[in-house]
Amino acid sequence: MKRLFITTILIVTLVVIAFTPRAEANLILNGSFESGPELLEVPGLWQTVFPPSTAIDNWTVIQSDINYKGAYWEASDGINSLDLNGDNGPGGVEQAFATVIGEEYTVTFDMAGNPSTNPGNDPKIKWLRVAAAGDFEDFSFDVTGKTNAAMGYESHIWSFTAVSTTTTLQFISLDNTQKWGPVLDNVVVMIPEPATLALLSLGSLVLVIRRRRG
Ligand SMILES: [Ca+2]
Ligand SMILES: [Ca+2]
The missing domain is CATH 1.10.287 (Helix Hairpins)
Structure with missing residues (x-):
């Protein structure tokens, strides 16, 4: 008994x-990119950010350039999101955080693509690479039929196992188009x-x- x-x-x-x-679920800070630079460019709704800028809080721009987008188009969470092709080619961002060696981490994020109707926006399939701990996976998004008001975000999940006490998570555009890249928002990293x-x-x-x- x-x-x-x-x-x-x-x-x-x-x-x-x-x-x-x-x-404290999310190990990533400012994962929704809501804290960043003042949006100055005409029409006042985005900002182009170059490496090695840390103007988007907790993130570092690591290659080419990116667009920090505000109300110009729909975010998946809050107001701000990233076009990982800025004005000059495939860009990327990264953030480092403390990890436990051997522990598995789950990365979730929302992906869309720049839906511009500019004739230069081709191909319509946008590619994004997520990388950490020497591992990576590539994700695609088709912008056909999408608009700034209806971006059509898709949620993705990816896991990695930490090999160091600090891990750097990267999101990189694989699109060699000039200005129209994969769009990223709402990054969350959790232990199982x-x-x-x-x-x-x-x-x-x-x-x-x-x-x-x-
Ligand atoms: Ca956001
Ligand atoms: Ca752009």
């Missing part, structure tokens, strides 16, 4: 842990869901109880 009581308390505790949201870990613990506990009873 006593053992049953203790087991019940343990299970209730684990379930509470499993469904308690983490206070605590709910999953708690449920795994619960599973182990049930196995232990069953073994003891058996």
Whole structure:
């Protein structure tokens, strides 16, 4: 009877842990790019940013140039997003954060593409590379039929395993078009869901109880 009581308390505790949201979920700062430079360019709704600028808080521009976009077009989260081709070719951004070697991290982000109807905006398939810890994956987006008001963002998920106590996450345009690149917003990096870990613990506990009873 006593053992049953203790087991019940343990299970209730684990379930509470499993469904308690983490206070600090996103390891990336300013992942939605809402904190950055004043938007000065005509029509006043974007800014071109060159390497090695850190004007977009917590991020560094790493190649060519990018457009820091405001209300010029729809963001997937908040107001601001990035066109990873600025005015001169394929650009990119990066952010470093503390990691635990051997731990798996999950990266989620929203991707669209510059839907400009300018004849130079070709090809219509935009390519974005996400890279970290010596690993990478490429993602594509078709801007056909998309508009500034209806960007058609798609959410993606990618995972990497840390090989260092600091990891640099990069987003790089692979488009050799001049001005019209992949669009990025809403970057989130998390360790695997605590709910999953708690449920795994619960599973182990049930196995232990069953073994003891058996
Ligand atoms: Ca945003
Ligand atoms: Ca651009």
